[in-house]
Amino acid sequence: MEISIQLSQVTKSFKTKYQRVDLFKGLNLDIQKGEFVVILGPSGSGKTTLLYLMAGFIKPDSGSIVVDGQEIAKLNENEICRYRNQKIGFIFQFFNLIHSFNAKDNVLVPLLLAGVDKHKAEQRANELLEQVGMSHRKNHYPWELSGGEQQRVAIARALANSPSIILADEPTGNLDQKTGETILELLSDIHHKEGKTIVVATHDMKIMKRATRIYDMETLISA
Ligand SMILES: Nc1ncnc2c1ncn2[C@@H]1O[C@H](COP(=O)(O)OP(=O)(O)OP(=O)(O)O)[C@@H](O)[C@H]1O
Ligand SMILES: [Mg+2]
Structure with missing residues (x-):
């Protein structure tokens, strides 16, 4: 097994x-490649x-965070943006879509930031929206979408540049049970078919049942 994410002696x-x-x-x-x-x-x-530490949104006070062999705690601001754009797909509890952009444009953002040409980016955004079952709402703005629909768009956005790692912070925390299950199916599907971490x-x-490994914060902190 290959290590995907390794935190050592991290203090914060x-x-x-x-x-x-x-x-x-x-x-x-230590998190291995392809684990859920x-x-x-x-x-x-x-x-x-x-x-947030794994995504490089914040830095540790000391210790190391190695992702795919790269020490991310040492990256500068530009490098960390590239790292996040290329390697990480982040899914937030409150979706965090850009409100002045419609569904498709939200998915286009990370692609255009990565320098993908407009035509290819459009194609990719359409494919991703199809994958999450949101093609029929691609011109809708976030406030014109249900919570579950917003989260599906957010997942499409997170997948845009084919990151090897998906980080999700209570992705079903704001959804009713049934909608939560469709989001869970989607994550499970991404895990099985694409082998992402x-x-x-x-x-x-319900999410715990899909896990290949479960960590309790309290044991991690006291270990
Ligand atoms: N920017 C910050 N400034 C000061 N304290 C912070 C900051 N971010 C987090 N904390 C503190 O660190 C602790 C952990 O916060 P964190 O948001 O990681 O918890 P959590 O496990 O995600 O909780 P929840 O289940 O409520 O989302 C909290 O006590 C919080 O007050
Ligand atoms: Mg939290």
């Missing part, structure tokens, strides 16, 4: 005006922070 504290939170004091975690990992833990245990922070029992 947050300082606010009144308080200092020492969240991770030497966290170690579920991260569990109560509110405030650091699930989102962990995913998937890391999901969730409380959803």
